[in-house]
Amino acid sequence: MRTVSFTLNISIDGYCDHTMSAPGEELMDYFTGTMEDVDLLFFGRVMYQLMFPYWSDVAKDQSGTAAENRFAERFSAIDRVVVSRSLDDSNDANTRIIRGNPAAELLKLKQQPGKKISVDSVSMLPELIAAGLIDEFNLVVHPVIVGKGRLLLPPGSLREQLDLKLVNTIHFESGCVALHYLRQG
Template sequence: MRSVSFSMNISLDGYCDHTMFNPSEEVLEYFTATLSGVDLLFFGRVMYQLMFPYWADVAQTKSGTATENRFAERLTAIDRVVMSRSLNSVDDKTRIVRSHPAEELLKLKQQPGDKISVDSVSLLPEFIQAGLIDEFQLVVHPVMVGQGRPLLTGGSLQETLNLKLVDTIAFKSGNVALHYLKQ
């Protein structure tokens, strides 16, 4: 069975609005490395539209720094699933799923392959409740933004999820990568 990893950037005050962060080169290198064992990305619509076409354009035009270009190339090479009721079209490496995201992720998890990376704050509580997330990779940015989407909202989990910290990386930029496994 494939493992499922939840990866997310988060502010010090718990918000996940990527438009508020400016990841350093070392953070992008970290995320590029975390994608090395991933062969499927599972996005919600908001995250998909934030990440693509931006990174697809960087991969195609090589318009970023060397680190940004490497991240863009790796990210866009991976097959994707996007959960959306409103998207009408996506790129050729992406498949739209319209309903039952936890059932779809379970089906994908049971198929042969490498790791699945989930990048969707809106779907996180449902996936946790279904027991589908095996690890969490959070990069905490040294900013407080006071707004945006929180990682979890009050009451979104029915029971406490205990995690085991397996790795911590402190970056020169002040970011901290936290890697947890589900216990």
């Protein structure tokens, strides 16, 4: 069975916002490394539209820094599944749109042969955790307090506590800390 990994940037006060800071070379290389064993990205519409076509354009034009270009090439080459009721077409051969029941769809994908599946959707996270589908969490904590935005998990969104085991910590010169957790049990 495939491993499902949830990867996200987060502020010290628990908000998820990719615009809170600009990642440097070191952080971009870290994110590229997290994609090495991934062969499927599982997005909600909002995150998908934030990431694409931006990163595919960077990969095509080589318009970023060296580290951004490496990330863009790797990231945009991976197949994608997007959960959306409103997105009509992705205009992208690597992207498949599903209309509902993300937990059931992710379970099917998890049971297929392949490498890791990377999930990047805060809106679906409580449902996917409740279904027992997230095996590991890669959280990059940024040294900022933003005070607003979308929380990693809304209060009361989990029915029961999820116990995790910290397996790796990476400290970056920027003050960011990458935390890698595995689900216990």
